[in-house]
Amino acid sequence: MLNALSDYDGCLSDIVHSHEIFEALDEILRIGGNRQRIDDENFRQIKEQPGTIKDFLQWADRFFTDEEKPSFMEFLLSNHSLVYDLRRLKDKVANGMDKEAHRMTGNRASYIAFFYNNEFIEEWKGERMEELMIYAITHKKKAFLSLLKEKKELFLSIPFHSILFQREFYDRVINLNTINARNLEQCLKIKQWPVDILERFYDRGNTFEEIRVLSGLPERYAELYLNLSPSVDARLKVIREVINKNCLQIDMEIPPLARQLSVQPFSVWMQRTFSHIKGLDNIVGMRLLEHYEQMQYLIGDIETVAEARYICKNTGFFQGEKDIQIVREQILDKNEDWKKLKEAFGFSEEFIRDNEARIKEFIYKDGAYIMGTYLRNVPEKKEALRRLVYAELMGRFRELKYFRDDLAVELDYPILDSSRNRWMENIQEKSDRLHVWEEDGLLPVMQMGQVPEATCLSYVDGVYKQCLLACHDANKKVIYLSLDGKIVLRAAIRLTKGIYGSIKKDSSLPKLEFADLSAPVFRQDEKQKEEVKQKEELILFLETAYMSKLPQDMAGPAIELILRLMKKKARLMGVRFAASLFYKEWRPKDMVCMGISMFISRSKAGEQYLDSIGGDNRIEQEGSYRKCVFLVENKKRLENGRSYLRGKARKN
Known part of the structure; x- marks a missing residue:
């Protein structure tokens, strides 16, 4: 009976210390038989109102026949609305609906129809739709229920994998009464979220738009959004920019990014603070924000995207540094893109000494990153790529391109x-x-x-x-x-x-x-x-x-x-x-x-x-x-x- 509980030992302790909980469970066992299973939600409700539930169950035990009791108990427990259902049952019987009460034990649809008087219950598709409707009714989501009656066909067309039917979503993340017709239509395309991501939004008073914007994205986007400090509208503006620019990489540190993006949106950083950096792309711009606190004194002197990328990859070496020339002098030793390219192509130290000025210019123009990236992606072109880079570093690229005839x-x-x-x-x-x-x-x-x-x-x-x-x-x-x-x-x-x-x-x-x-x-x-x-x-x-x-x-x-x-x-x-x-x-x-x-x-x-x-x-x-x-x-x-x-x- 209790083997479905996640905290079995804790529940046993509660039973030992509360005779009323024990009596309520005993009534369930006596009415429904050994096949009934108490889950965490059932036990939580019993623990909150054990005496009330016990009294209602004793009345139900006298009302139903022995043949009706097991199915009634099965439907009651699966509905997860013990007090609501038991009170409604007693009131309806008192109002002359005893025959209907006996008939409703025949199947789950009859049970729900008896308690909730839903107009289109026969058209419900599956258990998840039933659970949503029962939740909305028992939690008095009247605006939501009115919307569903108005948009009946749309509601019935929403696929079972929609986030709308995810229990965690409508119970802990969103207030169903805030959903409008447009949101309902959007539910056609918004799939259910992984629970570990959805948990981050529990009990926050979220808007539907927040969930829609972040749906289908990796967890890091939700983490960034929740770390932003401005209002909902300001947070949405920031996160929409980040999503549209596709610049949030998997290895980026979220807290420092959130601190800077809470100051101003990403586009403002790019247009004002970083506008002098030639060729700066969105990803490297985000890297600058990620490391802004360590290298803010250098940012005004950074000239190219290659220099920005180089400094971001070496913040451990240059943290707090204020002289850009010191940073530049170490580029051949510290630039990882160049070091990998040099090793891949076997450039000798003599070659590097003879062509040092052109190599530095090549790195500053992002050449090491571009050619290194291409080499990783198309390794079969290594020899052709080596010849091109060699000619470039020798200052003879045009000679190679227009070679002889x-x-x-x-x-x-x-x-x-x-x-x-x-x-x-x-x-x-x-x-x-x-x-x-x-x-x-x-x-x-x-x-x-x-x-x-x-x-x-x-x-x-x-x-x-x-x-x-x-x-x-x-x-x-x-x-x-x-x-x-x-x-x-x-x-x-x-x-x-x-x-x-x-x-x-x-x-x-x-x-x-x-x-x-x-x-x-x-x-x-x-x-x-x-x-x-x-x-x-x-x-x-x-x-x-x-x-x-x-x-x-x-x-x-x-x-x-x-x-x-x-x-x-x-x-x-x-x-x-x-x-x-x-x-x-x-x-x-x-x-x-x-x-x-x-x-x-x-x-x-x-x-x-x-x-x-x-x-x-x-x-x-x-x-x-x-x-x-x-x-x-x-x-x-x-x-x-x-x-x-x-x-x-x-x-x-």
Whole structure:
């Protein structure tokens, strides 16, 4: 009978010291038989009013037949409303409902209908819905019950795993009378919480919005929220920002974060206190708050996100330090990202001494973190990555990127020195608040999947991050656009070649293969290749743009500025300009939609991501053509009534 109790020994002690508790339990045993089980809630109620319960049970023992008593006791105990149910039973019988009282022992639905007169009891779905309704009735949640009658269909559609049916939620976390129709609809999607998290909110007078905002999140968000000191509205504002920016990491210390976020919201810290730190992201910003108390004297002198990250990781060494120069002098010895990268790539002490200034600059620009993160995520690219980093630290990265005739080899096309030099030159354009420029450096290109927003090429977790190194091919660059000094757009550009219309399916022009010495000097397939080559034309291609926080009214001017820059570069190079259909929305001048067979260049990275021709293009597709429709700069060249792209570009 008592084996369902969690504190068996404690309950036995209560029974020994209270004869009334013993008598009440004895009545339950006598009426219901040995199969009845007393749980913690039953015992708590008996302990609070043992005499009242005993008297009611003695009356019930006289009222019910021997056949009815076991089922009555089972329903009574499972309802966990002993005094309420027993008092209602006696009152109803006194008012002439003795026949109904006998019938209600037939099943649980009849029992509930007898006591609570619920209009849609037959439609209740499962035990949890019954328990909620019984709780609401016995605890006089009249506003909630009225809401359920008004929104009956909505209530019946709420799934059983909803938090609404979690006992701990409606008993200890929320006042059901505060739930409105909108909250009820939100319960369709809010699943039950782990009890260990829900316990943190017991008996706090919570609002439904607090629970909704935090639902489905890891426990650390609840911990941070409960450690914030302002009002509910202020706490909600702070936690919404943290959630939206996804900057609360699993290893962060919550109390110091809560102390600083109780002073002002995260966005205010970023816009005022940390605004001078170049490239600062939300996660490192939270790290600064986490360690603010130890390093507040240094924050005003921190210049870059790399420096901020380095100091946050070494607060034990620099706690209370006020001289930023002392911190900077130790960066090669204390920066963990650099130490791991140095070990992974086997850089010698002599190499480090010879290139110390460039290495420090590399670290300050976040290079050690970026390249170390990429190495951990794509370890199979280690050797290629080592070569890129080595060249960067030697100050010879452009030499590696545009090595000898790599550009011509990637395109299988003879590039004039003048065109090659113009391609290598990074140009820019400005217009009022907008600034657009080309980048081909190691770190700016590595960040193209993170800036201004995370994309599939992110070095952190991009789906196609293995293709990122292909962006360092000689024929690829990236353009960035800033608004008032903040980057809000990026787009990849590449130098390639194309042929108007279609060519033979699965053509691969040219394809590297062993020579056939037994064949005639000039074969038919070579003739076909030569004919195709005569139609090839160099193309400067602009891929899809990725924007973030670019106001809608500035999108048009931004796109116009980018297209102007690309047209200018194409003219300087003497090549055709083409762009993704993404830009069609802005109706660019002097550009028309045209079907082009675009060349997939060779890549030193083995696989590349090309937005406009299907995304991921692996090595077996290199050296082939893919026909798609693009926006092409309109240059009228008529031949037999059609425009053809020529093999040799001519300047305007």
